Amino acid sequence: MKHNTQYGTRLLFCSMALTSLLLGCGGGGDGGGGGGGREAQPDAGVTARLPARSTNIALTSDDRRLVVVNRQNDSVSVIQVKDGNDVDVDAKLAEISVGKEPRYVAITPDDQAAYVTNAVDGSVSVIDLAAATPKLKGNPIAVGSEPRGIAITPNGTYAFVANHTEGSVSVIQIRTNQVINTVYVGGNPMAVTISNDGDLDDRDETVYVTRFFSELADPVNRPDGFNDAKRGVIDYFGVGAAIASGAGVAQLYIEPLADSGFSADRRQFCGNTRDILQSQGDVVFFNAGVDGDGDGAASLASDVFCPDNFSVDASAGGAIGRDVQGAYPNQLFSAVLRDYNLYVPNVGASPEPPVRFNLNVQALVTTLDVGSGYQVTTNLNNQIKTETPPADPGASLTRLFANDVVAIDANKSGDDFLVVSRGGNYVMRATVAPDGSLDLGAPGNVVRFQTGNIPTGVVMSQDGTRAYTNNEVSTSVTALDLIGNQVLQLDIASSKPPAPGTARHRSLLGKLAFFTALGVPDVLDLDKDGNFDIDVRDIQPLAFRGKASDNAWSSCASCHDDGHSDNVTWIFPTGPRQTIALEGTFANSDPRDQRILNWNAVRGSVTDFNNNSRGVQGGIGHATDVGGVNRSAEIFNHGPTSGISDALDAMTEWVATAVRAPIMPAPDSDAEYTGRQLFAANCSSCHGGEKWTKSSVLAYQNNPTFAANPLAANFFAQGRQPALDPNLTVAGPQIVALAIQGDVLRLLDDVGTRDGSNPLEIRGAGAIGGGLISIPGDPNEGVEVSPQSTQGFASLGGAGFNVPSLLGVAYHAPYLHDGSAATLEEVFDRHRLPQSGGQPISSVISDADDLEYLKAFLLSIDDETQPF
Known part of the structure; x- marks a missing residue:
């Protein structure tokens, strides 16, 4: 893995020779594009220390003030979390009404303003953070439909906004707070992250935009329904080209994970093993009649999900009983860039049968080297499964699986990560393994932090000692001590939830x-x-x-x-x-x-x-x-x-x-x-x-x-x-x-x-029956019927x-x-x-x-x- 943020983008541009897509690699003052029509670069102010990313909770550069999106209440709160002596505090300085259903926030590198996307209004609100009491500044900026992620270039000259249902990215000039261009990407853009090479020119940076939904890699030969049918898509383009109305857009792809670490029981999807299960009395198949002695096993609709048609091993621990399952990436909520590496958490999908809790959705995080294209994906659940179940589950976070990983942040050096499990109500800590994947330290060293209800965002302080989560349903913030690995406060009020009884x-x-x-x-x-x-x-x-x-x-x-x-x-x-x-x-x-x-x-x-x-x-x-x-x-x-x-x-x-x-x-x-x-x-x-x-x-x-x-x-x-x-x-x-x-x-x-000839027209799970027939007057009234499996039927x-x-x-x-x-x-x-x-x-x-x-x-x- 390469480790150099300052030179990564330039190497990527040169090695891929995408001069029409991005900016040139030469040292020209106009970014190598040569276009006389390029807008002059505004005077640079403060340069951000890290690549920008999309988040619904952000810290000012001095780690003292939080800006928190209150989606439930159509507002944004500014909360002081450190005083002048670097002591933890929790003073809400202001709650500002913004547009309807705010989603993401970005702070300018000089900490003067915060930009908030309003999903329903299709706008961006600007908050004046330099005022004695933070307040709205000017009128909302109209962008595209359903804006989501927003990120600001390192020198604070431009903001890029993902218009989720329009398939586009709006470019806002910060100096004028006007949209100066629109870049059309694809799909449903969600998270935005921008490179940071540390210089004073934002035009040579690259914008990365995740498409929320994955897309079929080979629609003709591999339709959805297979664990490897789809791949994640990240669009990218150069800042200079985007502001000059000449942005071509290229794609990076996140490939399916071949082995999620979990296996499926496919014995009811293979002809031989179905027959054996039936003959042994292990399974009664549908169409076997009220007495269950019919040949229901013969009604296999197709063998499309049979890993081995010739095997006669019907044991639960055999190759068919434990068929390795993959997963494809989906729902790309978030991304963070460190050095060359883009870290993308997502909700992995394994749609193949049978339907079972540990086979359907997975907690995937992909590490993607944007320079070389190298990628590695880990399933965090595969690590978590090695933990020992706790003695008191209702009082312990141990061995909680990583439901819906929707947000991620990292320290400056990119070796300490925080990943949010939305439905698990916690944040987990991770380091980087030698292959570049995230490592939770399982089984014995997993660190979790309990949060308020339904966390959807996280931000780490630049000194790496504190972190804060945005708890969407609780409308609160959880403060985390990363030195002592403890929760400082579970629910710092960001806004007021509705009163009971309403x-x-x-x-x-x-x-x-x-x-x-x-x-x-x-x-x-x-x-x-x-x-x-x-x-x-x-x-x-x-x-x-x-x-x-x-x-x-x-x-x-x-x-x-x-x-x-x-x-x-x-x-x-x-x-x-x-x-x-x-x-x-x-x-x-x-x-x-x-x-x-x-x-x-x-x-x-x-x-x-x-x-x-x-x-x-x-x-x-x-x-x-x-x-x-x-x-x-x-x-x-x-x-x-x-x-x-x-x-x-x-x-x-x-x-x-x-x-x-x-x-x-x-x-x-x-x-x-x-x-x-x-x-x-x-x-x-x-x-x-x-x-x-x-x-x-x-x-x-x-x-x-x-x-x-x-x-x-x-x-x-x-x-x-x-x-x-x-x-x-x-x-x-x-x-x-x-x-x-x-x-x-x-x-x-x-x-x-x-289409009855489609081999995918097959039932993935389920059973019918079980109990006594109780219809009055029915010939079989009082007859007990065993459950009959419908797996593998048309x-x-x-x-x-x-x-x-x-x-x-x-x-x-x-x-x-x-x-x-x-x-x-x-x-x-x-x-x-x-x-x-x-x-x-x-x-x-x-x-x-x-x-x-x-x-x-x-x-x-x-x-x-x-x-x-």
């Missing part, structure tokens, strides 16, 4: 339940007056360790950051399924109007997903101690929608009231008018209404829909488990259609997108799919149930319109310009778009 408080506790990988109390209304009484800072998720997941492995937010989709196609119990964004789940004007859930309409409420915590995430769920009663068994697909536990009701309320659609750039007038008319004529019958989908639980009995679990023993009754509403047509847990006053509303539509979808919402559709590529359409053009070619004789959209609308108008309208749909 609607905002209920929603905030729901956000905590959604984001935590540990747990929250099942009961939040202590005096049973209908209000949630516990202050958010008084909830210690560590005390409820094991409820949300196994040892903080995952949370709902791991796949649904901010309620959106991770854009991963998982091989789920129903088949290959693209993660569904939650912004179209509830109608804004009527929370009773909820979309039926999942691609196959197999779930009816957020409460149903408590069984994800139990069955997928390895936890016990949030219904085990409701007034001393374990109510977990009362939850099943299309069972009770509310009233099981306060924690689950709070989570439902957060999804219903706080999850918004990503804001999209407005279309031009032609697309708005013509595209809208085309949508009205061809799409609105299925994608109408506030939720942009006809799917709804509102018109039938849904609390509960079934009197008993439709996937339990009654699935094997002749009539299966009937719906309580006689107007419903169901197929097991699938809600197929609803009879309304003589008409039939199809809720599962066959639009021709399921996917669901023959009856059609539950219509997805189109809110924020531009943000959630790829498309269709299996993520097999990378673009809307591919959707137009494959999606058939039942009302048009089953013709694909591109045949019904044959004019190329009209298809472009329709596409532009679709890509603009957000909460501000008038529904049909």
